[in-house]
Amino acid sequence: MKILSVEQTRTLDQYTIEHEPIAPINLMERAAQAFTDWYTARFDKSRPVRIFCGLGNNGGDGLAIARLLTQLEYSVQTYVVRYAPRESEDFMHNHRRLKLISSITYIENERDIPVIRNREVAIDAILGLGLSRTTEGIVQSVIDAINHSPATVIAVDIASGLFADTANGPNSTIIQPDYTVTFHLPKLAFLQPTLGLYVGEWHWVDIGLSRAFIERTPTTYFYTTEKEVRHLLRPRNRFSHKGSFGHALLLVGSYGKMGAGVLASRACLRSGVGLLTVQVPRCGYEILQTTVPEAMCQPDGHLHILSGQPDLEAPELSTYSAIGVGPGIGTAPETLAMLRKLLSEAQKPMVIDADAINLIAKNRDLIDKIPKNSILTPHPKEFERLTRRWTSDYDKLGILRDFAQRNRFVVVLKGAHTAIATPDGTTHFNSTGNPGMSTGGTGDVLTGILTALIAQGYDPVEAAVLGVFEHGRAGDRAAQNRGQIGLMASDITDSLRWD
Numbered sequence: 320m321k322i323l324s325v326e327q328t329r330t331l332d333q334y335t336i337e338h339e340p341i342a343p344i345n346l347m348e349r350a351a352q353a354f355t356d357w358y359t360a361r362f363d364k365s366r367p368v369r370i371f372c373g374l375g376n377n378g379g380d381g382l383a384i385a386r387l388l389t390q391l392e393y394s395v396q397t398y399v400v401r402y403a404p405r406e407s408e409d410f411m412h413n414h415r416r417l418k419l420i421s422s423i424t425y426i427e428n429e430r431d432i433p434v435i436r437n438r439e440v441a442i443d444a445i446l447g448l449g450l451s452r453t454t455e456g457i458v459q460s461v462i463d464a465i466n467h468s469p470a471t472v473i474a475v476d477i478a479s480g481l482f483a484d485t486a487n488g489p490n491s492t493i494i495q496p497d498y499t500v501t502f503h504l505p506k507l508a509f510l511q512p513t514l515g516l517y518v519g520e521w522h523w524v525d526i527g528l529s530r531a532f533i534e535r536t537p538t539t540y541f542y543t544t545e546k547e548v549r550h551l552l553r554p555r556n557r558f559s560h561k562g563s564f565g566h567a568l569l570l571v572g573s574y575g576k577m578g579a580g581v582l583a584s585r586a587c588l589r590s591g592v593g594l595l596t597v598q599v600p601r602c603g604y605e606i607l608q609t610t611v612p613e614a615m616c617q618p619d620g621h622l623h624i625l626s627g628q629p630d631l632e633a634p635e636l637s638t639y640s641a642i643g644v645g646p647g648i649g650t651a652p653e654t655l656a657m658l659r660k661l662l663s664e665a666q667k668p669m670v671i672d673a674d675a676i677n678l679i680a681k682n683r684d685l686i687d688k689i690p691k692n693s694i695l696t697p698h699p700k701e702f703e704r705l706t707r708r709w710t711s712d713y714d715k716l717g718i719l720r721d722f723a724q725r726n727r728f729v730v731v732l733k734g735a736h737t738a739i740a741t742p743d744g745t746t747h748f749n750s751t752g753n754p755g756m757s758t759g760g761t762g763d764v765l766t767g768i769l770t771a772l773i774a775q776g777y778d779p780v781e782a783a784v785l786g787v788f789e790h791g792r793a794g795d796r797a798a799q800n801r802g803q804i805g806l807m808a809s810d811i812t813d814s815l816r817w818d
């Protein structure tokens with residue numbers, strides 16, 4: 320699913336209005352109806368509703384929602400925050416219609432702001448995509464009052480005061496909603512880790528904007544949906560055999576961190592790889608053979624770490640259809656030497672994670688040795704070591720895009736809504752996963768999944784989008800079974816289902 324900029328969304332509205340065609344006031348009615356349907360499916364009439372409206376079209380939506388909910392016999396009180404002398408045309412239209420059936424309270428001064436009580440619902444329709452500057456004055460006071468109230472807060476389209484695709488300045492006053500119900504497409508701001516407080520749980524509702532226009536509008540940002548992922552997954556041929564699904568090599572583990580190797584290996588096998596060889600330090604040989612009998616094990620000459628020595632009996636790297644390196648390997652000099660040799664000799668895209676990334680960050684000449692189209696899976700700290708500190712989520716997205724494009728890598732920046740940057744400059748945000756997955760070993764599981772997909776012949780971008788989605792989906796299933804708090808990395812592997 321595409322994520323459009325504010326400017327593109329405005330053009331999309333305009334295009335829909337002209338080409339459907341539909342009168343702007345009717346498009347607003349559709350938006351209000353979609354919000355109302357969402358609302359009435361979740362909240363019953365016992366909860367009083369206070370709707371706070373601005374003077375633009377977001378406020379117009381609020382007035383229309385107030386009318387629709389009043390007609391459904393919800394207990395509604397509507398407020399108009401009078402922060403400017405001018406109202407939009409569609410605001411005025413909906414204002415006239417609402418006035419016929421109910422009263423409206425105007426907020427001009429702080430003393431006009433009502434006390435919002437527990438069990439009430441506050442609907443925020445003060446400012447939407449038209450936000451052009453930081454909030455101030457009476458708008459700021461109303462936002463503060465809503466934020467300090469015990470009510471459930473629901474933002475219409477976007478929290479008032481939050482910019483949809485650019486950074487907010489420090490000390491901005493922004494609604495902190497429990498829910499955001501947005502029109503038609505997600506906004507970039509909803510996917511940024513530091514803005515979660517200003518988004519809450521977000522939902523999007525279809526308001527019938529032009530599909531044709533969305534299809535031909537260029538964007539570099541995408542949000543992965545289940546429907547898209549279904550198209551990526553390749554069905555298995557009845558006559559296939561284990562040779563059809565590739566042979567993966569994982570280089571993992573060190574003394575005290577063999578668990579990472581086991582997690583990656585098990586996830587790799589659960590993700591459909593045909594054959595798996597795992598290279599581990601000698602201390603890990605029995606551990607791996609016992610816990611992952613399905614894998615072949617190739618012990619390193621070193622007892623405690625991967626050193627790549629001796630490699631006399633090791634098969635040629637070209638034997639393998641995919642190579643994953645990093646989980647649990649540590650950063651010893653011998654391991655650095657092993658990584659240096661591996662990167663120089665590898666011909667195909669690899670999966671590079673954890674300490675392999677840390678070694679590369681400290682030895683930057685290695686960046687040029689990484690095969691093109693390799694997948695790197697840093698968490699934010701690792702990515703910062705690889706690049707630089709960022710000043711905002713949007714700054715980080717720029718660094719991410721440039722790094723992936725310049726080096727021709729696929730970079731999977733892990734977190735809530737993991738961002739996958741590709742060599743062609745696009746960024747895909749993931750839609751699955753939950754906070755229960757913020758626990759040791761989940762990244763190792765992802766490395767195993769991605770290595771298995773590459774081994775099966777998936778293109779690295781497809782592998783990253785599909786693998787990250789299924790990793791999150793398995794995490795969601797695991798959380799459903801045992802709750803987020805008790806979730807462990809191996810539960811994710813056990814919950815993988817590729818159909």
Ligand SMILES: NC(=O)C1=CN([C@@H]2O[C@H](COP(=O)(O)OP(=O)(O)OC[C@H]3O[C@@H](n4cnc5c(N)ncnc54)[C@H](O)[C@@H]3O)[C@@H](O)[C@H]2O)[C@H](O)CC1
Nearest residue numbers: 346347350375376377446447448449450451452453454476
């Ligand atoms: N996207 C859609 O398909 C539809 C969106 N709708 C809704 O319309 C709003 C956008 O409406 P717009 O009138 O353009 O802007 P706002 O209501 O957000 O703002 C009004 C007005 O306020 C001024 N302003 C900007 N910043 C500030 C500030 N910090 N303080 C005070 N005033 C400010 C500025 O002049 C704005 O023009 C969208 O979000 C949807 O909710 C349609 O209803 C249906 C289709």
Ligand SMILES: [K+]
Nearest residue numbers: 443446477479
């Ligand atoms: K709003």
